[in-house]
Amino acid sequence: MNFRSLQSFLAILSIACLAFPSHAHANKPNFVIIYIDDLGFGDIEPFGSVLNDTPHLNRMAEEGMKLTSFYSASPVCTPSRAALLTGSYAKRVGLDFGSWRGVVFPSDTEGLNPGEITIAEILKDEGYATACIGKWHLGDQPEFLPTKQGFDEYFGIPYSNDMWPPHPPAKNWEVTVCPLPLIRQDEVVDTVDSMEEQGDLCRLFTEETVSFIRRNQGKPFFVYLPHAFVHHPRYARWEFLEKAGIDPDGPLDNERLIGDHRGYLTAQRTRAQIEEVDWSVGEILNTLRELDLDDDTLVIFTSDNGGASGCVNTPLRGGKGSTWEGGMREPAIAWWPGSIRPGSVCEEIATTMDLLPTFAKLAGTQAPTDRKIDGMDIGPLLFSQPGAKTPHEAFFYYRETELQAVRSGPWKLRNGSLYNLDTDIGEILDVAEQNPKVVERLNALLDKCRADLDNPANIRPVGYNPNPVHLLPPVN
Numbered sequence: 001m002n003f004r005s006l007q008s009f010l011a012i013l014s015i016a017c018l019a020f021p022s023h024a025h026a027n028k029p030n031f032v033i034i035y036i037d038d039l040g041f042g043d044i045e046p047f048g049s050v051l052n053d054t055p056h057l058n059r060m061a062e063e064g065m066k067l068t069s070f071y072s073a074s075p076v077c078t079p080s081r082a083a084l085l086t087g088s089y090a091k092r093v094g095l096d097f098g099s100w101r102g103v104v105f106p107s108d109t110e111g112l113n114p115g116e117i118t119i120a121e122i123l124k125d126e127g128y129a130t131a132c133i134g135k136w137h138l139g140d141q142p143e144f145l146p147t148k149q150g151f152d153e154y155f156g157i158p159y160s161n162d163m164w165p166p167h168p169p170a171k172n173w174e175v176t177v178c179p180l181p182l183i184r185q186d187e188v189v190d191t192v193d194s195m196e197e198q199g200d201l202c203r204l205f206t207e208e209t210v211s212f213i214r215r216n217q218g219k220p221f222f223v224y225l226p227h228a229f230v231h232h233p234r235y236a237r238w239e240f241l242e243k244a245g246i247d248p249d250g251p252l253d254n255e256r257l258i259g260d261h262r263g264y265l266t267a268q269r270t271r272a273q274i275e276e277v278d279w280s281v282g283e284i285l286n287t288l289r290e291l292d293l294d295d296d297t298l299v300i301f302t303s304d305n306g307g308a309s310g311c312v313n314t315p316l317r318g319g320k321g322s323t324w325e326g327g328m329r330e331p332a333i334a335w336w337p338g339s340i341r342p343g344s345v346c347e348e349i350a351t352t353m354d355l356l357p358t359f360a361k362l363a364g365t366q367a368p369t370d371r372k373i374d375g376m377d378i379g380p381l382l383f384s385q386p387g388a389k390t391p392h393e394a395f396f397y398y399r400e401t402e403l404q405a406v407r408s409g410p411w412k413l414r415n416g417s418l419y420n421l422d423t424d425i426g427e428i429l430d431v432a433e434q435n436p437k438v439v440e441r442l443n444a445l446l447d448k449c450r451a452d453l454d455n456p457a458n459i460r461p462v463g464y465n466p467n468p469v470h471l472l473p474p475v476n
């Protein structure tokens, strides 16, 4: 190599070193996904909350990156989780809709197809220890459980915490209702029978996560922690309820605690849950610091969909269940000391589907190539690579089976109305008439998406069990 080419080589090397953390590719980093249920965009202080104290999330954001255009691929639980774990739109894996409602239910015929390749399976093949701790909600039959999708360990509830006998709509469900099971591996080991036990789920899942990290500190690990909090019915441990303003000596109406999602002490219970989630984040990050694993671990904090009643989605419009921004744009923080620039903010479009290819690359492998994956590598965004842009030409908003909106750059076309999200994050002003060319371009993107995902050849089969069994004896 002559001097001139050595000089260029060194110049390129120094740019490469600026762009990529030197050790990011040297070892297999650990991954932790903290996935909150139904948390609103404005529910935590780094995203503007003035109601809830979230010191651990504040520190996480100060030491890491806030992603302000980070999307879940669905505004409800089941499709959101299917998309996260497979890196694919839920429609592509047949879980845009459950067998009879938007999500799968207890002893449902449907679940995530065991033939799907999840983040856990990719990482397990790379020698990772893997755990799913918390709410699964991708089918409760034996072949649908996390242990069949690449997770060495599973501890948690198989579906939503409101799918239990006391929930008022249960009386109208045309399905059999069973007690809410706690599962370890594939076996029911306990049931959640009271509001106090609901309020203990955050502690249980956090302590299980900390234990898994301690037990596996010597090798690469992946923890997927889909918390049951802050999905209704809401309750927390007493120290958090009390701090949120509930009098421990006052009368508590248990019927209303269970049944009333919108009124009775909802503000206090919601605050208590969010602050306990913040405690959970603190426990996990402090464990990583104590074990000297903080420089080797990428932690992602986000929510499965927008905030449900009692949560705050401000400044976004809409909430859980809708394709307004409040339904699918999530509060998100990425943390990896030494690799992610402290206090950074990424405004580029990124999605939960991107975690699969991003993690795969960081682990030294790649996303599956035998099937279509919708997620893309967002490493350049996470590592503040100069000039890094979103890899997505467009992001598509599905509500159940219906494609309702598309975002490309700052523009969002939703049911014929156009919004500029850079200047109008609240989706107030329809500017379709003034921007016919933009409308045309976004309509073409919607057509392209329909041509893809309305074509059965591009959709993989949902997991199906024609004879599902109840996990526990029914109560009705």
Ligand SMILES: [Ca+2]
Pocket (backbone or CB within 6 Å): 037, 038, 076, 077, 231, 304, 305
């Ligand atoms: Ca949810």
